Amino acid sequence: QKEVEQDPGPLSVPEGAIVSLNCTYSNSAFQYFMWYRQYSRKGPELLMYTYSSGNKEDGRFTAQVDKSSKYISLFIRDSQPSDSATYLCAMSFTGGGNKLTFGTGTQLKVEL
Amino acid sequence: GAVVSQHPSWVICKSGTSVKIECRSLDFQATTMFWYRQFPKQSLMLMATSNEGSKATYEQGVEKDKFLINHASLTLSTLTVTSAHPEDSSFYICSASGGQTDTQYFGPGTRLTVL
Numbered sequence: 001q002k003e004v005e006q007d008p009g010p011l012s013v014p015e016g017a018i019v020s021l022n023c024t025y026s027n028s029a030f031q032y033f034m035w036y037r038q039y040s041r042k043g044p045e046l047l048m049y050t051y052s053s054g055n056k057e058d059g060r061f062t063a064q065v066d067k068s069s070k071y072i073s074l075f076i077r078d079s080q081p082s083d084s085a086t087y088l089c090a091m092s093f094t095g096g097g098n099k100l101t102f103g104t105g106t107q108l109k110v111e112l
Numbered sequence: 113g114a115v116v117s118q119h120p121s122w123v124i125c126k127s128g129t130s131v132k133i134e135c136r137s138l139d140f141q142a143t144t145m146f147w148y149r150q151f152p153k154q155s156l157m158l159m160a161t162s163n164e165g166s167k168a169t170y171e172q173g174v175e176k177d178k179f180l181i182n183h184a185s186l187t188l189s190t191l192t193v194t195s196a197h198p199e200d201s202s203f204y205i206c207s208a209s210g211g212q213t214d215t216q217y218f219g220p221g222t223r224l225t226v227l
Contacts, residue, residue: 032215034215036218041203041221041223042220042221043116043118043205043207043218043219043220043221044156044205044218045218046215046216046217046218049214049215088155088156092215095214095215098144098209099146099158099161100158100215100216102155102156103155104154104155105155
């Protein structure tokens, strides 16, 4: 069993839809959670970073963490074609840029 | 957010030659830098972690004599692929953390093709 599980997709949605991306993890020692967006042939771009259970909102993005269920989510509101990318969840035991454990990534396509 | 650059963005070389990739943190001091490789449609695979002024720590299965990492300053780390072979062709990505940053920030990646 992988430490972090993420559905690889692909996930295809119409423009304007609300997108829900999810990861589950098995190690309760993970305390810091991140979502990265990666366009094809580019490096990952940090979207959201959180270390507490609950919701964190930034523009159209909301990150949700449920430590009791070992489940994290990223919601994208009013999805746009420019959101088409691969979304990677990542987590670490401590903050400060320590070693990250990644999910496999979910490929998202937002269609006109 | 913190900015990390990589150079070159792509490189093609002949088998047996060595290639150096640079990773720079542009607006913060990176006490720790990480090197990853990524194959098509796969997630990132951590190769090594380097702290400024110290030897890099390599992940299991990564040949340290083949992938030489130097982190000589707080803003620069280099990865040298020595005696490159076609199987070394991949997308190499660095990340950096340190200072006021709270997680890793990634560079744009370097695509290496070995003929």
